Amino acid sequence: MAITTTPTAPVERLARTWETAPGLYGILATVDHKKIGKRYIVTALVFFLAGGIEAAFMRTQLIHSNLHLLDAEEYNQIFTMHGVTMLFLFASPILSGFSNYLWPLMIGARDMAFPRVNALSYWTFLLAGIFIYTSFLIGQAPDGGWFAYVPMTERTYSPGLNIDFYALGLIFITISTTVGAVNFVVTFFKMRAPGMSLNRVPIIMWGTLSASVAIIFALPALSAACVMLYFDRRFGMHFFDPAEGGHPLLWQHLFWMFGHPWVYIIVLPAIGLASDMIPTFARRPLAGYTFVALSTITTAILGFGVWVHHMFATGLPMLATTFFSAASMMIAIPSGVSIFAWIATIWHGRPVFRTPFLFLIGFIVLFVIGGVSGVMTAAVPFDWQLTDNYFVVAHLHYVLIGINVFPVFAALYYWLPKMTGRMLSERYGRWVFWLMFIGANLAFFPMHISGMLGMPRRIYTYQSGLGWDTINLITSIGAYVFALGVLLFLLDFFRSLVVGPEAGDNPWDAPTLEWSVSSPPPPYNFAVIPTVRSRHPLWEDRLGEAHHTLLGTGPVLDRGRETFGTSALDSDAYEILQMPEDSIWPVMLAAMMTVTFYGLLFGVWWLAILGLVLVILSLAGWCWPTPLREEELDLLPEEG
Amino acid sequence: MTLVARPYDLPISPQDLRSPGRLGMMLLIATEASFFVYLLFSYFYLASMARGSWPPDGNPALRLSLPNTIILIVSSGTMWWAEAGIKRGQQGRLRLGLLVTLLLGLLFLALQGLEYSHQKFTPATHAYGSLFFTITGFHGAHVAAGLLMNIFVQARAWAGHFTATRHLALSNVALYWHFVDIVWIIVFLSLYISPRLG
Numbered sequence: 001m002a003i004t005t006t007p008t009a010p011v012e013r014l015a016r017t018w019e020t021a022p023g024l025y026g027i028l029a030t031v032d033h034k035k036i037g038k039r040y041i042v043t044a045l046v047f048f049l050a051g052g053i054e055a056a057f058m059r060t061q062l063i064h065s066n067l068h069l070l071d072a073e074e075y076n077q078i079f080t081m082h083g084v085t086m087l088f089l090f091a092s093p094i095l096s097g098f099s100n101y102l103w104p105l106m107i108g109a110r111d112m113a114f115p116r117v118n119a120l121s122y123w124t125f126l127l128a129g130i131f132i133y134t135s136f137l138i139g140q141a142p143d144g145g146w147f148a149y150v151p152m153t154e155r156t157y158s159p160g161l162n163i164d165f166y167a168l169g170l171i172f173i174t175i176s177t178t179v180g181a182v183n184f185v186v187t188f189f190k191m192r193a194p195g196m197s198l199n200r201v202p203i204i205m206w207g208t209l210s211a212s213v214a215i216i217f218a219l220p221a222l223s224a225a226c227v228m229l230y231f232d233r234r235f236g237m238h239f240f241d242p243a244e245g246g247h248p249l250l251w252q253h254l255f256w257m258f259g260h261p262w263v264y265i266i267v268l269p270a271i272g273l274a275s276d277m278i279p280t281f282a283r284r285p286l287a288g289y290t291f292v293a294l295s296t297i298t299t300a301i302l303g304f305g306v307w308v309h310h311m312f313a314t315g316l317p318m319l320a321t322t323f324f325s326a327a328s329m330m331i332a333i334p335s336g337v338s339i340f341a342w343i344a345t346i347w348h349g350r351p352v353f354r355t356p357f358l359f360l361i362g363f364i365v366l367f368v369i370g371g372v373s374g375v376m377t378a379a380v381p382f383d384w385q386l387t388d389n390y391f392v393v394a395h396l397h398y399v400l401i402g403i404n405v406f407p408v409f410a411a412l413y414y415w416l417p418k419m420t421g422r423m424l425s426e427r428y429g430r431w432v433f434w435l436m437f438i439g440a441n442l443a444f445f446p447m448h449i450s451g452m453l454g455m456p457r458r459i460y461t462y463q464s465g466l467g468w469d470t471i472n473l474i475t476s477i478g479a480y481v482f483a484l485g486v487l488l489f490l491l492d493f494f495r496s497l498v499v500g501p502e503a504g505d506n507p508w509d510a511p512t513l514e515w516s517v518s519s520p521p522p523p524y525n526f527a528v529i530p531t532v533r534s535r536h537p538l539w540e541d542r543l544g545e546a547h548h549t550l551l552g553t554g555p556v557l558d559r560g561r562e563t564f565g566t567s568a569l570d571s572d573a574y575e576i577l578q579m580p581e582d583s584i585w586p587v588m589l590a591a592m593m594t595v596t597f598y599g600l601l602f603g604v605w606w607l608a609i610l611g612l613v614l615v616i617l618s619l620a621g622w623c624w625p626t627p628l629r630e631e632e633l634d635l636l637p638e639e640g
Numbered sequence: 641m642t643l644v645a646r647p648y649d650l651p652i653s654p655q656d657l658r659s660p661g662r663l664g665m666m667l668l669i670a671t672e673a674s675f676f677v678y679l680l681f682s683y684f685y686l687a688s689m690a691r692g693s694w695p696p697d698g699n700p701a702l703r704l705s706l707p708n709t710i711i712l713i714v715s716s717g718t719m720w721w722a723e724a725g726i727k728r729g730q731q732g733r734l735r736l737g738l739l740v741t742l743l744l745g746l747l748f749l750a751l752q753g754l755e756y757s758h759q760k761f762t763p764a765t766h767a768y769g770s771l772f773f774t775i776t777g778f779h780g781a782h783v784a785a786g787l788l789m790n791i792f793v794q795a796r797a798w799a800g801h802f803t804a805t806r807h808l809a810l811s812n813v814a815l816y817w818h819f820v821d822i823v824w825i826i827v828f829l830s831l832y833i834s835p836r837l838g
Binding site: 114178185216224227231236241245250254555573575623 | 643644650651652653654658659660663664667668670671672674675677678679681682685686689690691692696763764765766767768769770771774788792796801809
């Protein structure tokens with residue numbers, strides 16, 4: 001085929017090709033990674049608010065001894081749903097949202113590798129979240145804690161539907177997470193713009209890649225465990241029943257084989273986001289790029305070898321616990337490498353203290369505190385003293401708020417202007433940061449002490465005179481202050497949509513490709529596919545790079561939805577990929593799965609089978625090829 | 641400013657082994673394989689914890705399972721034969737190979753159903769029964785999924801969708817079928833053979 005040149009990029013044609021159709025059809029059928037990414041972020045934030053309201057209930061109950069706003073059963077449901085919501089419906093999906101939105105823009109592509117799978121991933125996440133939350137409507141929300149230990153969660157001791165919602169809901173959300181992970185891995189290796197070799201990708205890509213690989217290998221442990229739990233409960237099987245040859249520790253092993261990698265799955269992409277934002281505010285490239293990338297991968301791999309540290313108090317042999325104790329402490333090494341890289345970047349930079357940077361500093365501080373209490377609980381004798389009390393609650397909240405929520409809020413302040421075209425307020429931003437930072441420390445630092453004073457986690461109330469009243473009062477005040485910060489953020493967000501100053505293409509003077517396009521970006525992302533020549537395409541002049549990234553010059557690819565397929569290491573273009581059109585099948589498939597899961601939940605087998613048949617038909621409809629358009633037929637190679 | 645509408649002589653979505661779809665299928669298989677790894681971990685974990693004899697009702701019989709293993713291995717061969725056919729552009733060989741593979745897969749499921757009906761225990765008898773039926777049942781479900789994929793690509797084969805150079809969907813289904821076959825060999829070695837070695 002001939003090489004044709006055009007004088008100007010046909011942006012109107014590109015826009016027509018890539019735009020989502022208007023109306024209801026477009027809403028349901030869109031496969032635009034930017035729309036899906038934004039939906040992910042908004043949905044995850046709604047669940048964050050739901051989990052926050054649950055936390056507020058708990059902190060109000062515990063603000064003083066002998067309060068009974070909630071009874072024990074209600075409290076069990078609330079704390080379980082708080083954990084399930086924050087871990088499965090907020091922490092991971094919000095990062096998927098950022099990765100979905102940012103990846104193609106950062107790597108100079110026009111979409112993810114599998115846009116329809118991307119849509120499926122979102123719809124299943126949304127519907128799985130709704131599925132789990134409908135448990136509240138019948139007053140039978142999961143009540144076994146987020147790790148739902150057997151035998152407490154077996155039918156004998158938990159006869160309601162509570163745990164069935166849990167087991168099936170988690171299997172459902174697993175589908176969403178897994179297909180999303182596959183999409184990220186393929187996108188990482190196939191879709192980067194020409195020239196974006198492996199050593200030039202932003203760190204978020206390494207973070208999400210490591211997390212996605214971990215998801216592919218770790219999540220089936222959760223699915224398997226939940227399938228067994230459901231089978232035990234629904235069909236009277238005996239996986240966890242010692243009377244008939246089962247074993248309760250089997251649940252714990254499977255759960256934590258998934259559960260510990262999950263911790264890294266929900267922090268590594270956030271660490272990646274932070275590693276990409278810190279250079280912008282330090283005004284220099286990241287120190288030790290290679291080390292940060294490698295430590296990300298190392299953490300994900302080590303994360304598979306530490307699950308038993310959640311089970312030190314179960315009476316396993318000392319040799320086993322010692323091994324897992326050593327492995328757990330080893331995690332401190334790659335974490336330390338990253339922390340020193342960030343400190344070095346800031347140290348040698350000229351830091352600009354804008355709101356995202358404040359959150360990043362808060363992230364480093366909380367990460368260090370959470371890391372130190374992590375090393376402490378990795379020591380077996382120390383863990384025996386503190387297991388299942390508030391010290392552990394303090395540790396896990398420092399880790400998750402420090403390494404997930406703070407980078408996420410930094411990222412919201414940093415990238416929302418790209419998504420909406422409007423800046424958030426710097427003045428309110430500082431208030432938000434200080435409220436959240438002081439609130440988090442006020443809420444969670446005292447928990448270390450209440451733990452050491454012997455306060456067990458998950459109690460719904462406590463006696464007076466145990467010395468816990470003041471500490472719990474401080475904790476509750478901290479939680480309210482934190483909540484105030486989040487509310488102020490929401491107010492500022494809605495305010496900025498109306499009166500926020502225009503962001504422009506690159507309001508932070510940042511180095512990566514997503515800042516080279518307009519805010520918000522056009523549907524086709526790049527009118528001309530960039531050819532990348534360095535790690536920081538927009539800082540090449542000032543860094544004196546010998547080669548310059550080509551922006552606005554080069555290939556257009558405008559016959560239908562097209563983008564490059566490139567080689568895994570060096571990112572040489574070797575094919576032009578035809579990307580799929582919008583499709584109604586992903587949302588259909590997710591809806592039919594929902595039907596199946598409700599059928600399984602209530603034991604209405606005809607409904608489950610009907611749902612399954614419709615799932616199969618939806619898959620067939622999805623995979624059956626659509627006839628090619630004329631212009632695409634022209635381009636097909638001659639059959640020989 | 642130089643703009644190139646269509647840059648080099650690059651192929652348009654060629655359906656070769658470097659295609660995104662191929663890598664996607666390999667990752668799907670990786671996560672499914674992990675699922676079976678965790679199921680088999682559960683099997684060996686509970687076996688190692690068993691207080692009485694394991695399996696409780698004696699070793700599972702080979703009378704049906706061994707022939708069934710051979711049937712599934714042969715069906716991998718016929719699937720390979722079908723794929724090799726379309727690589728040479730032979731539509732008839734593709735359709736015949738897929739059809740034979742489908743029949744062999746159905747035969748496997750039928751024999752497994754027969755074996756189920758002869759078992760002395762049910763999934764609710766003891767933990768071994770739960771494991772046996774869950775592991776072989778999930779494998780059977782994967783066989784069924786492979787057969788549905790087979791029917792799907794067979795319909796496409798009869799519609800003439802595949803050519804010597806463009807048959808990625810078929811290659812992916814074939815890969816999945818080989819995976820289902822390998823999982824069965826591992827399940828067979830774990831559940832039927834390993835208790836005989838103790």
